[in-house]
Amino acid sequence: MNEIDWLQIDARALNVLVAVAEEQSVTAAAVRLGVTQSAVSHTLDRLRAITHDALFVKSGRGIVATAHALSLAERARGLLHELEQFSRAPKWQPASWTATVTIAANDFQRDLLLPALAARLRESAPNVTLRVIPSGIPSLEMLRDEHCQLVITPRPPDGSDVVQRQLFEDDYRVFYDPAMRDAPITRKAYLDAEHVTVVYQPRRPLDLDHWMAAHGITRHFRIMVPGFAGITPFLRGTTLLATVPGRLRTHLLAGLADAKVPIKCPRMPMYLVWHRRYHDDPAFRWLREQVLACVATLKL
Template sequence: MLDIRGVDLPLLVSLDILLEEKHVTRAAARLHLSQPAMSAQLARLRALFDDALLVPADAGRGMLATPRALELQSPLRAALAMLGQAVRRDPPPFDPRTAERTFHIAGNDNAVLMLMLGVVQQVAASGGPQLKLAFRTPETEHLAGQMERGEIDLLVGGSRFIPANLHSAPVLLVQHRMAQRKGHPRGTRPLDLDAYCALRHIVVSTNGSFHAFMDDQLAQHGRTRSVPVAVAQYNLVPPMLAATDLVCTLPSRFLDRFEGQLDTFDLPLAVPPLDLSLAWHPRSEQDSGLRWLREQVLAAAPGMPQ
């Protein structure tokens, strides 16, 4: 068996050209070598493979490949092509029509709907059969390791939840509004702070806590509210609101999808908007597929209602 540790890459490149040209002088010209230098490389290759590799043609013009050389030619060409692709400075362009790839995207249902719907539409409309999107719920305690190992390609969510070791890009600012069912006994009059605090609220909490973002905002004004229900997913809120007199404060972009079921109102106090971002691991910075994925989100974001 050939010990490749004794083989330098230029020597294999020379063999590839020699087998293609079957002529020492022409091979030397293509590699910008002198004819004696090319002959010396052929001698080294013959010793390395213990085979003549190329022998003079009977007609005296050019050379003929030996059976051993013919066996080497195809796998050698394929190996050099793969190596060339691996060390290219610029990654090959990503074509969603032909790509064989599954993107793993972490984000809660609210962030995924607001930021990724355009990508889902793009993949459904023009992506090839081997281009797939796998959405999963973030596991905060495991997220850094999952992204480092490539188990998650992209994180979508609020900027304040993005780990510091990731690269990120802000995408969308979304204002908050309060939602209630159609026909709510409160009516549709504008909210004041007393009315808001007197209502009974649902909060979205992945850990079952009844304290949420709005409670911190109210505390700055010395106020509290009643929160009898906490749910883990945003999509559970609209049917619960429609069936009760509970209310909920949510991003307006999310509530826009339920305008036929719910009435929404400006909040009675100023609160910071939800700033949504994309995040990825630094090792994926030059990944052409992931760059395409980010571009799809960024292209769709400016047209999103806020």
């Protein structure tokens, strides 16, 4: 016997064996399975060669299964059931999920969305640990090498193996200390002022700062800090301005005044990004839904 003959046994062959054993007829089995009689006969011939048993023999005008065929049919039913279960996605529940989930975000995105996400995890998935790492300049390698499972960023990395979903858009606003100055109403007042901004390493400006420079809009930056959390101490007690996403007023820049930028400028989009390996995973699909639910609670 060929040593790899058993590899020719597949689910269809097992299904034929069970059908013929139960129907005691090749014709009836073919009708039941929606195939031709010759296809059933061919499969039985293949199974006979593999099992070295007649499997089904004539009995009067019909056929009956051999003792070995009956035993094999019983085992085949169990195997087919297992294969059916194998093909179905397991029923997944958040409460049973035990994992450490890593999300890359800057301080703005972190404080805006992730405390609410952590609260949802504590309630629905208490065995999940949320780890937050700085996003810096988000790269494909962060997701490909599984440094994190999700990235929140206004500038998604470009790659065919990652997926992105826009979370929201934000308007840029001018923040200032109202005890020290009024809002810069005119373009001239805005450009004559001194500014605080964020410059990520290595020397990556905010998208708005890059856009303004590209359009020939020059401002005097007195202070540059590596994250949004560093802005408030430099605004308080000074006449400095900071032009940053407006939703910072809800946390990192709470207590400062803000006004419309007296120069027409683009809005800032925010995206959730993940690798395709997690796209259909029920746990991470649920996690992404929770992030979107957090976004829905924001005052847009």
